[in-house]
Amino acid sequence: MESKSFTTGNRDNPNTDLHGSKNMMASHFLRALFRIQQTSTSSSSFAGRSRRIRRAAYASMAYSAGARRAWSRALLRKLRSRARLRFPRRLSRTARPQRRDMDQAQVLRKLVPGGPSMDYCKLLEETADYIRCLTTQVRLMQTVMDSISSYAHHPMIP
């Protein structure tokens, strides 16, 4: 994915303040990454650092949406309770296939933060916003990845 894809505008919904919240997401995430990097020692575990980065990703998503959305409010509550970010679960192996007659709306409720307390209509609205935010966060992380790793392969010689 091209690194410039993060900074281009979102065609889907010109009405939301996407540019503002993208900047907020980026600055929050980068600051968190920087902090993690500063406080990370040679004895820090890879898994522990990875968990902190993952947590920072969801935190910057939630902060960028703020209190405007039910999913971000639910996510912020979860983060502030300092509980281990068990949601969403890390899928370490392939998930069991769903029963064919399981209600898909119920499955969706488990995936979207705050889902269980939403009615069907609200669930659809919140899901759309959650997906937009997730894809933005993924693109941000890819951009950071590309920047850092391309530097590693082409170091500047002073």
Place this chain on the structure above:
Amino acid sequence: IGPPSPCPLPSLPSPTLGSPIKREQKRIREAAVAIKIMSGSGRRITDEEINELVSKLQSLLPESRRRNTGRASASKLLKETCSYIKSLHREVDGLSDRLSGLMATMDSNSPQADIIRSLLRS
């Protein structure tokens, strides 16, 4: 995706496809009716609104996933949406791992740290 059709619910596959789909149809119909009856805010949520929301969700799916769902099945679309969200969660996990690996090679004075600093400023 065209404008919402005048029929009350998103059109679903033909009845010959078997009972699980009929059960899904029934469930979606019941959910829509339940929402209309029980919506606490007093706002009447119309079928058109639900159609539109489902349509909007479909537009958020990447091209390859959109091909799997025609205009036909709302339940299929929800299933594809769930699958898409799970794959996005996995991507976040994977990118976190990779970033963690990259950061292991950085120290606080390395030029890569400067990159993060400069990305912050821009």
